[in-house]
Amino acid sequence: xxxxxxxxxxxxxxxxxxxxxxxxxxxxxxxxxxxxxxxxxxxxxxxxxxxxxxxxxxxxxxxxxxxxxxxxxxxxxxxxxxxxxxxxxxxxxxxxxxxxxxxxxxxxxxxxxxxxxxxxxxxxxxxxxxxxxxxxxxxxxxxxxxxxxxxxxxxxxxxxxxxxxxxxxxxxxxxxxxxxxxxxxxxxxxxxxxxxxxxxxxxxxxxxxxxxxxxxxxxxxxxxxxxxxxxxxxxxxxxxxxxxxxxxxxxxxxxxxxxxxxxxxxxxxxxxxxxxxxxxxxxxxxxxxxxxxxxxxxxxxxxxxxxxxxxxxxxxxxxxxxxxxxxxxxxxxxxxxxxxxxxxxxxxxxxxxxxxxxxxxxxxxxxxxxxxxxxxxxxxxxxxxxxxxxxxxxxxxxxxxxxxxxxxxxxxxxxxxxxxxx
Numbered sequence: 001x002x003x004x005x006x007x008x009x010x011x012x013x014x015x016x017x018x019x020x021x022x023x024x025x026x027x028x029x030x031x032x033x034x035x036x037x038x039x040x041x042x043x044x045x046x047x048x049x050x051x052x053x054x055x056x057x058x059x060x061x062x063x064x065x066x067x068x069x070x071x072x073x074x075x076x077x078x079x080x081x082x083x084x085x086x087x088x089x090x091x092x093x094x095x096x097x098x099x100x101x102x103x104x105x106x107x108x109x110x111x112x113x114x115x116x117x118x119x120x121x122x123x124x125x126x127x128x129x130x131x132x133x134x135x136x137x138x139x140x141x142x143x144x145x146x147x148x149x150x151x152x153x154x155x156x157x158x159x160x161x162x163x164x165x166x167x168x169x170x171x172x173x174x175x176x177x178x179x180x181x182x183x184x185x186x187x188x189x190x191x192x193x194x195x196x197x198x199x200x201x202x203x204x205x206x207x208x209x210x211x212x213x214x215x216x217x218x219x220x221x222x223x224x225x226x227x228x229x230x231x232x233x234x235x236x237x238x239x240x241x242x243x244x245x246x247x248x249x250x251x252x253x254x255x256x257x258x259x260x261x262x263x264x265x266x267x268x269x270x271x272x273x274x275x276x277x278x279x280x281x282x283x284x285x286x287x288x289x290x291x292x293x294x295x296x297x298x299x300x301x302x303x304x305x306x307x308x309x310x311x312x313x314x315x316x317x318x319x320x321x322x323x324x325x326x327x328x329x330x331x332x333x334x335x336x337x338x339x340x341x342x343x344x345x346x347x348x349x350x351x352x353x354x355x356x357x358x359x360x361x362x363x364x365x366x367x368x369x370x371x372x373x374x375x376x377x378x379x380x381x382x383x384x385x386x387x388x389x390x391x392x393x394x395x396x397x398x399x400x401x402x403x404x405x406x407x408x409x410x411x412x413x414x415x416x417x418x419x420x421x422x
Contacts, residue, residue: 036140039147042084043139046092049085090151098137101161138164145174153181162186170249188213192321193329194344195336200317208278208319208342215347216246216323223350229288233257233270236286250277260305269302280316281306287324293335295322296343303341317341323348 009015049066052058067082074080095101139147142164154160163186167177192212196205220242221235236243237256244251251273258269271284283302287295299320306318320343332345 035143039140039142039144042079042088042144043092043095043098045085046088046090050089050092053089087148087151091147094151094157095137095139098139101138102136138168141168143174146172146177149174149178149181153178159186176245183217183219185213188215188217192344192346193327193332193336194342195339196319196342196344199340199342200319204278204316205342208344211248211250211275211278212321212344212346213246213248215349217349218243218246219349219351220246221350227288229270229286232286232288236271247273250275251282252276254281260302260309262305267302267305269306272306278316278319279314281310281318283318283320285320285322287322289325291322291324291327291332291335291345293331295324296335296339296345299343300339300341303343307341319344321346325349 064082070080150160190210191214196208254272258272260267270286273282303318322345
């Protein structure tokens with residue numbers, strides 16, 4: 001049978017999709033396996049060196065020599081510089097017992113103290129733990145480049161583990177992880193004012209609370225005061241990928257200015273999302289300036305309509321998020337007290353405020369403008385400094401050379417006059 005007359009089975013697309021998915025899953029597992037092997041190797045090298053330092057009292061000069069010899073012996077291998085060897089030692093010391101970071105244990109680490117370096121004596125030798133003792137440890141799943149960032153930027157062990165878990169859950173790249181650390185995502189998560197505990201069942205209320213942040217950082221926007229709410233909305237959608245990243249995992253964009261009709265009147269929701277983990281619609285209302293109590297009543301109305309017109313039977317109750325530039329904590333709590341729909345209230349920032357110590361060390365805008373004005377004024381022709389006078393006069397030889405051409409010119413002029421008279 002020729003290819004032109006080949007009849008494919010009815011379920012061929014399903015077969016193709018299944019095999020494609022299987023290949024992609026295998027590729028992902030292979031990459032994760034390679035990463036785990038590399039991280040375990042670095043941990044093990046750190047263990048070996050730390051053990052020798054502890055047993056034999058190695059000095060700091062051994063590490064540079066070791067790095068040079070490894071480069072000579074294994075010229076094709078990368079990643080074993082002195083700096084990286086120091087990181088491997090620090091990595092082992094930070095996570096000396098990988099079993100402490102297995103999934104069941106990680107969930108209880110909020111009150112855990114830092115684990116000391118475990119040491120056991122056997123026949124006069126120090127026996128240190130092996131990486132293979134904890135194959136399911138969380139630290140093997142996090143890429144090495146992420147570990148380097150975490151060791152350099154996050155000193156608190158519990159906070160570091162929070163970022164590890166979020167990296168794996170959200171698939172953060174190294175740059176995204178760094179941005180989240182700089183914006184202190186761990187301190188903002190779950191901090192929105194809400195009535196979730198009162199209105200949602202226990203597992204759903206906890207998950208919904210942890211889904212929201214306060215404040216949200218929109219420093220990727222180029223908005224400047226004064227601006228309108230519609231401009232904020234437009235700019236966020238122009239940067240939708242970064243907006244979704246700041247919102248967090250699970251948000252799926254449904255629409256902007258989503259149309260609702262109630263009776264003979266029309267209404268429009270600023271932003272409508274669906275949350276894949278919460279299994280519910282999320283209505284976001286953008287407000288410029290300070291939070292006002294009437295915003296909660298308006299959001300309560302929107303959620304009632306969305307639940308009646310959009311929510312399916314399998315969906316959970318829709319939740320609302322009011323984003324404003326400023327919010328009085330007490331006013332927000334009173335505004336939500338009599339509301340019967342689950343609503344969260346958070347602030348947003350277009351730029352992250354500088355720490356006071358750094359802010360005092362930097363010039364103000366007025367100081368920079370004054371400095372630029374002074375610089376521009378000093379470069380005008382009328383105020384340019386006169387060239388410095390030469391302190392020493394010309395030498396005798398240069399004087400003679402200068403006079404010689406002038407005498408020759410006068411001779412040529414006299415000869416010209418004679419020819420003219422003739």
